[in-house]
Amino acid sequence: MASDKPQLGSLIPSNTAFDPALVNKLMGKFGHGGFLDMEYVGHGEDWVELAIDWRADLVADTETGILASAAVISLMDNATSMSIWTKLGEFRPQVTMDLRLDYLRPSPAGARVYGRGICYHLTQSIGFVRGFAHNGDIDDPLAHASGTFIRVGDRIA
Numbered sequence: 001m002a003s004d005k006p007q008l009g010s011l012i013p014s015n016t017a018f019d020p021a022l023v024n025k026l027m028g029k030f031g032h033g034g035f036l037d038m039e040y041v042g043h044g045e046d047w048v049e050l051a052i053d054w055r056a057d058l059v060a061d062t063e064t065g066i067l068a069s070a071a072v073i074s075l076m077d078n079a080t081s082m083s084i085w086t087k088l089g090e091f092r093p094q095v096t097m098d099l100r101l102d103y104l105r106p107s108p109a110g111a112r113v114y115g116r117g118i119c120y121h122l123t124q125s126i127g128f129v130r131g132f133a134h135n136g137d138i139d140d141p142l143a144h145a146s147g148t149f150i151r152v153g154d155r156i157a
Contacts, residue, residue, distance in 0.1 A: 018085045020048045032074045041114060047131075048082040049116040050075060054109065065109025072113060072133050073101055076145045080117030084127035084149055087119040092151050094127065099147035101133075107142050111135040117145070125151050 024033075024040040036058070041049040052058075052075050060068035077099055085091050107113050116138070117131040127149045132141040 017089045018091055020082045020086050023082065023085070023091065024050065033078050036071055036074055038075060038078055043082075043086055046083060046087040046120065047116055047118040048079050048086055049114055050079045050082070051112055051114045053112050054107070059109075064106075067107040067109075067111075067113065069101070069103065072107065072115070072143060073099070075113060075115035076101060076117065076131055076133060076143070078117075079115040080119070080129035080131050080145060080147055081149055083117040083119040083129055083131070084122070087122060087127075093153035094149045094151045097126070097148045097150045099129075099145065101143045101145050103143045105142050107133070107135060113142070114138075115145075127151070 020043045021040045024038065036052045038050045038052055041051050043049065052071060054065075054067055058068050058071045060066050077096055080099065081094065081096065084094065113133055113135060115131060115133045117129055119127055119129050121128040129145070129147050129149065131145040132138070133143040133145070134141045
């Protein structure tokens, strides 16, 4: 069944470097990124930082207001994935092969969560990532992430 929705590759101007801010505007409206309303914060040559705001519907424990870990996992999945495209300088289809989060502490009620993903190594088909989630102070992380993504296609023109 053919989809009438535009493909991401057709929305990105050809012969341009990957721009995580632009891609978040497009991809951030769909799927879990859209549901969580992920916001682009910044990027460098091999990293991307996104953020989500605390919401009552994302709470794991109503007594404490602690944010559900799934929201943080989703944030880190998006930030680490985008860090690969940023390092490559282009969008290529890929899937999360492995992503692990080691929690150091819960994210407290009302606190915004930032997720920074860093691509530290690329092979022909695998991107290796790490990162951390925090509440605004990068020296006080709430979780560390490490993972791998496998590219499943060529550049989308």
